[in-house]
Amino acid sequence: MGNYDNIKTLLIFFSPLIFRQTRSLYRSLRTSLSHRPAPRPLPNSAAFALNILFITICVTLFLSLPASTGINPHAPSPNIFTQTNSRLNTPTELLFSRLARHYRPPTNTLTESDLLLKSKFTIPSARKIYLRFGPDTLTNCPFCTPDNEASYLIYYLPFHTLLPHLLHMFLTGLITSRPLTGASASRWRGKFTLAALLLFLLETLLVSMYDPNTHGTGSTDIPSSFHNRLTSARFLSFTLFDATCAAIIWLTATHRFFYKPPSPAQVAEKIVSNVSTTLAGATAKAHALSVVRNATVRDRVLKGRDDAYWRTVVAMEGSGADGNNNNNNRGSIWEEEEVVRAMTRVMQRRNASGKGDEVDLGRLGVEAGSYVDGVTAGLEREEVDGDDGGDESEE
Structure with a gap:
């Protein structure tokens, strides 16, 4: 009754805080779901x-x-008490004779590891150390003594607990590395690493505080191996942990859940990146145009063709010298009937598709003519000089 009253008092005291936090979490979650974009393919x-x-x-x-x-060759060796259906206080000779008879056919002889373990079982406390830390720690520790179980703990933790968790945390850091897996996974780097560290601390706490005397190791019970159960539980926890991480990364990367709008700094960085890419492309095209222009100027045949082309354009625009009055009468190329019809069709299709406002064809022609006049200004002077030289020679 006293425990119930304590729980009731705690609930009355903390219920307003819990209610406010729950309501705030619900509202933020609903807002996040309502403002999330449409799901996208997995990057x-x-x-x-x-x-x-x-x-x-x-x-x-x-x-x-x-x-x-019989599938996992790396699993810890089976518990000999469970194999032989023996109790913790079963005599050593009887225990290992059962092991040899049932699990070491056809010769029914013990292996070297069995004999080494048998030599350790002569001390009663060694059996509990075997159940707690496994046969490897009991038989291979060079500085451990049965009177000091802490020495076995010091030998056990680095190889059986710390090393697997270090490898697991390394993989956790690898899958949340931004250069390798992008922003969707890297945003969870701190939380995943903290969760992996908590797994390590939890296992270390379990191993350190486990007491075989209080976990079914009585004289009439068949003892179970804490080491074997802990090993299976460790890898199962890794499996569940990685599966949870995979689900969170998938939900985040596809914008189905945990959507986080980009910050102003990220938006600005993206704009700068796009502008830089555009400028780099424009610079490359300008450089290519400069190379082509230099090659054209240096080659006499190409330069002649280029000059002839622009003289023709000047003549069609009516911007030639005084000696080209016949060409002036031809008018601008933008006033030719075929050009006007083609431009009209293009602008009508553009306006029909709703891609922009209606364009003034006359203004467009004037601007294009001004551009051509600016480009071909030098050619006009060259042509005038050539005509003057011809007149002087005739005189």
Whole structure:
């Protein structure tokens, strides 16, 4: 009754705060869902992260299988108490004779690792160390003593706990690296790393605080191996962790959930990037045009053709010298009937498709004529000089 009263008091005290936080979270979530854009295809960078996660999920799920399945060769060795259906206080000779008879056919002889483990089982406390840390720690630790279980813990943590979690955190950092997997995955880098670190701390706490005396190791019970169960649970937690990360990255990358509008700095950066790309393209085209122009000027035949083309344009525009009055009578090229009809058709189609306001054809012709006059101004002077020289020679 006292516990119920304490819980009731805590609920009364914290319920207003919990209600406000829940309502705020609901409103922010609803606003985020209402303002999110339409789902988009999965980007290639996010797909790369999901491919890595798929591989790690398959590997960790495979490593979580116990040795009894016969599929996982890297699983910890089975618990000999469970194999032989023996209690914790079963005599050592009887325990290993059962092991040899049922699990070491056809010779029914113990292996070297079995004999080494048998030599350690002569001490009663060694059996609990075996259940807690596994046979590898019990038989291979060079500085451990059965009287000091902390020494086994020091040997166990770096190789069996720290190393797997370090590899897992490395993969977590890899899938949230912005150069490799893009912004959709990198925005979760801190949260994923913190969650992976919490997994490591939780396992370390479990190993450090586990006491075999209080977990079914009585004289009439068949003891279970904490080391084997913890190993399977570790890789299963990696599997669930990676699957959750994959789901979050997929939802974020496709804008189905966790959508975050770009910040002003990101928008400005994108605009600057687009402008830089456009300027780079324009600069490349201008450079190519300059190269072509230089090649044309340096080649006598090409220069002659170019000059002849622009003289023809000048003549058609009626901007020639005084000696070209016959060409002036031809009028501007923009006034020719075929050109006017073609331009009219283009502008009508443009206006019909709603792509812009109606264009003044007369003004367009004047601007184009001014542009041509500016480009061919030098040719006019050259042609006038040539005509004057011809008249003087005739005189």
